[in-house]
Amino acid sequence: MGRIMVKGIGGAAFAVALAGTALGSGVTASQAQDSAQGAYSGGVVRIGILNDQSGLYAQFGGAGSVEAARMAVEDIGGKVGGVPVEILSADHQNKPDIASAIARQWYDRDGVDAIMELTTSSVALAVQGLSKEKKKITITTGAASSDLTGKACTPYGYHWAYDTHALAVGTGGALTRSGGKTWFFLTADYAFGTALENDTGAVVKANGGTVVGSVRHPLSNQDFSSFLLQAQGSKAQVIGLANAGLDTSNSIKQAAEYGITDGGQKLAALLFTLSEVHGLGIKAAQGLTLTEGWYWDLNDETRAFGQRFMKRTGRMPNMIQTGTYSAVLSYLKAVKAAGTDETDAVNAKLKELPVDDVFTHNGRVQKTGLMVHDMYLFEIKKPADSKGEWDLYKLVSTIPGQEAYASEAESGCPLVAAK
Numbered sequence: 272m273g274r275i276m277v278k279g280i281g282g283a284a285f286a287v288a289l290a291g292t293a294l295g296s297g298v299t300a301s302q303a304q305d306s307a308q309g310a311y312s313g314g315v316v317r318i319g320i321l322n323d324q325s326g327l328y329a330q331f332g333g334a335g336s337v338e339a340a341r342m343a344v345e346d347i348g349g350k351v352g353g354v355p356v357e358i359l360s361a362d363h364q365n366k367p368d369i370a371s372a373i374a375r376q377w378y379d380r381d382g383v384d385a386i387m388e389l390t391t392s393s394v395a396l397a398v399q400g401l402s403k404e405k406k407k408i409t410i411t412t413g414a415a416s417s418d419l420t421g422k423a424c425t426p427y428g429y430h431w432a433y434d435t436h437a438l439a440v441g442t443g444g445a446l447t448r449s450g451g452k453t454w455f456f457l458t459a460d461y462a463f464g465t466a467l468e469n470d471t472g473a474v475v476k477a478n479g480g481t482v483v484g485s486v487r488h489p490l491s492n493q494d495f496s497s498f499l500l501q502a503q504g505s506k507a508q509v510i511g512l513a514n515a516g517l518d519t520s521n522s523i524k525q526a527a528e529y530g531i532t533d534g535g536q537k538l539a540a541l542l543f544t545l546s547e548v549h550g551l552g553i554k555a556a557q558g559l560t561l562t563e564g565w566y567w568d569l570n571d572e573t574r575a576f577g578q579r580f581m582k583r584t585g586r587m588p589n590m591i592q593t594g595t596y597s598a599v600l601s602y603l604k605a606v607k608a609a610g611t612d613e614t615d616a617v618n619a620k621l622k623e624l625p626v627d628d629v630f631t632h633n634g635r636v637q638k639t640g641l642m643v644h645d646m647y648l649f650e651i652k653k654p655a656d657s658k659g660e661w662d663l664y665k666l667v668s669t670i671p672g673q674e675a676y677a678s679e680a681e682s683g684c685p686l687v688a689a690k
Contacts, residue, residue, distance in 0.1 A: 322388040324362035327517040330546040336595040343599035367397035392416035392463035412594040416466040420641035424684035429640040432594025437675040439470035441562025447478040455507035456485035459514035467513040515542040544589040565590040597630035639684040643672040
């Protein structure tokens with residue numbers, strides 16, 4: 272039997288038994304185990320899911336991403352190359368120093384092979400930098416900054432699910448082309464917010480629009496009144512919310528209180544996932560345009576995955592959580608293809624293999640580490656058009672991956688910039 276080992280920092284481990292692969296004839300269990308352990312460090316493949324599990328991004332990825340990682344391990348059979356796969360998880364509290372300390376402990380003491388999810392761009396950039404030093408793989412699904420595979424790219428860093436460039440092309444491009452020519456940004460004051468504002472501003476200008484101003488707010492802010500009044504006073508046609516999670520939800524709620532949308536200005540939720548839309552409620556969110564990399568109601572396959580996730584968590588998955596499933600599954604496929612968990616061998620396979628799973632069937636990985644795939648522009652339904660609690664989106668258009676993401680040449684990544 273294979274076993275999935277799951278534990279958190281300071282928590283007890285527990286195991287879920289899964290059917291393993293039958294041994295070949297003439298090979299004893301002891302011989303097979305010794306052979307497998309020789310190719311895999313510690314006789315186990317360990318993956319850490321490091322994200323926000325208690326703060327403003329807890330519904331963004333949180334425990335749902337951990338559960339999605341477990342689902343990926345189950346779907347590959349519980350082990351690779353005859354050794355078990357272990358999932359660890361921890362809450363980084365959106366603090367780069369805490370995240371780096373956990374990552375260092377995982378690498379130095381616990382033998383973790385790869386770290387994934389990494390909600391919050393400042394956290395992702397810090398852990399990706401440490402992982403370069405430790406020669407370990409990171410696959411970011413929660414953080415958004417395009418710098419992760421741009422100027423801050425590393426040989427072992429990957430970016431899955433979405434980035435600020437893709438969000439800008441989707442939402443920023445669509446709203447500007449539909450008449451929203453003047454923009455004011457309300458921006459979270461850290462790496463992610465800056466990247467999202469810059470990427471969206473560039474798309475707005477490329478489509479004939481103008482950025483008339485911006486204002487920065489602290490992460491995990493409660494009172495947006497002064498920032499929203501500045502945005503309202505700008506007379507911009509579009510107020511770009513370059514924030515995420517509860518910050519975006521609170522911005523939208525308070526904008527309604529000030530009558531901003533009633534006055535003719537349009538809100539652009541530049542990073543808003545199904546989880547936050549559900550939390551805000553369809554009545555408050557109706558009519559908003561947003562860009563995501565996945566939605567549970569796209570086709571029969573995505574609906575089946577969504578229902579499976581729902582049975583385990585009581586919620587439908589968003590693109591971060593399904594992206595984490597894809598990242599874990601892709602990593603384990605690369606480990607299997609390499610026949611080892613040695614970083615360079617797995618790294619080569621990750622860049623070589625196509626990404627083909629419930630998240631995307633046309634994914635490919637650039638030399639920069641960016642996973643390029645189609646993105647989707649959605650409009651949030653009116654309450655009268657929704658057929659159920661999680662029936663929230665109407666598909667507006669599909670954005671081909673090569674249009675949504677920066678090319679290797681455009682990325683600014685030092686790994687490819689000189690070529």
